[in-house]
Amino acid sequence: MMANRRIWLAAMLVAGVFSTPAPAQFKPDAEDVRAGIVPAFSIWDVKLGAPVTDIPEMEVVDISCGTDGGPPSLPLKSFAEFGKCQPEPSGLREVYFANDDELDYIAKALDSEYRVQQGGTTIYAHPIVQSALVDEQGVVRGIRIVTDDRAALRDRRLAVTLAKNLKGRYKAWQPSCEDIPPAPGENPVGKEFTHEICTGVDPEGNQRLRMEATFLRKKGQEALNRDTQQVNRGYFESRTRLEVVETPYEPASPDAR
Template sequence: MRTQTLLAICGLCLSAHAAFGQMRVEPVYSIWDVVLGQPVSQVPDLAVGQIACGTNGGPTGQPLTSFSDFLTCQPEQSGLREIEFNYDDEQDYIARAMELEYRTLQGGTSVFAHPVVVSLLVDPEGVVQGRRIFTDNRISDRERRTAFTLIRNFKARYRDWSLDCADVPMQEGQQPVGNQFIHELCTGHSPDGQTLIAIEASYLRKKGQLGINRETQEVNTGYFESQTRYEEVLSPYVPVTEP
């Protein structure tokens, strides 16, 4: 009897595991579900996690209770306001409870399996004019080292757009990481010319980021920049480029 009971329990566990494997592992609502040109009020508050004012890749700003509170955020030079949000994490908790590789399946707020920070750009009338995606720097150094490779996914996604990509020259004080120095900027527009895009990726050491501590001769952990930045806006707005 005991053996039969154990087999029955194992069978239920396997069934649950298999059922989860067939579940939708995409977020309930993602940055790609946002329709540019539509009112921000149509973005469902309850389908996402936290909502806050964005800071163009910096620390999360003032928390918001709704996307409709966009006027609370300070406008950028363009007049647009950035509203940051993260994905609903309910499926992450389910996967953790089942001891699955939840980061592989769900990835939290991620794009092409890269942890990211996503946000909307809203005009004074409350119309979504653009979206931003930054690779998330609040992760381990091991994960962060590959953040610059996200640009490859974007270039593949927008291969039918008119992309013009160029290497950005090394600036004063910058250094390669090992033997690699990567700083690439792509700009372009949609086939109809109504949407403009900018994608930037970098893998380098900024001024003052030495690989080896001169006093202790030990490796300086985390002293490098590895990131990808994406911005898409409707004309006549222009993506912010920061080479």
């Protein structure tokens, strides 16, 4: 099946006919999926309360143990191996996966004009690290989304703005947001300083969210190199972190771990 899919994707890129109906196994009923605009399966498709093994392994890649929203660690052969991941203080295990970026690689290999399709694992055009939070029975109890610090400088600088998109997505949850004052050693980036934490509960009262957005310089992240007086590019933190969990679990606070 994967070989057939590669052949089909390559043919579509060469012919430039993404609007043509795709074979049934490629979900032809989803126009955006056919066009490569959205992946066949993303973090928004993860169902809380369902077994983690329900995530279709043919539509994701790089299944691994997570590292609190950081890069993947121990590779897993399948979601059924979730038990190899160490539990967090909550008892949940973080299982990382990436969107299937096969279309990206084919486009790059063919030097395709469809570079707009190349995005890897993203939401709202922001590169992210995504994972499912799984209990000891293998049931998904939450999701975690963190902007990817390994992204290009421009994308990383804009990472804080993902919070605006997420506020819109979870508007019905009526999140309450608090501005956190600078901690010792923290400074603005130019004139901008953002450290905001939002919490909310879904209308049914079954799920909780915590979102943290930061745009600041931490201790040691100086704007200018003291020796050369050149601007230190990339010396800042810009990040958005979202966690949504089912009750009675609570979203993790990184500072409390």
